[in-house]
Amino acid sequence: MQEFDLYLNPEKPSVGLYVHKGAGLPDLADSKEWVFDGTAAQAELPPDLVKKIKANGHAFRDMD
16 A cells, blocks of 8 residues: 655645655755655545645645
8 A cells, every 4th residue: 555745834734745655855945844744545545636646746635
C-alpha cells in the first residue's frame, strides 16, 4: 500500500499538502513554511486526491 506525507502551513492550517512518502518539498519555493504532520496510507485518502498526487507529485487538500 502506497503512503503519502502530509504537510501543513501553520499560517494556513485549513490547507494540507500531500506528497509521496519521503519526497519532501524540494521544488516548493516556500517549503520552510510547511511542517510535516504525518503519513497517511492510500486507503485513508479520497481516490481523486491520490490521482492528483500520482499525476503531479503533490496535491493540496482542504482540511476543514
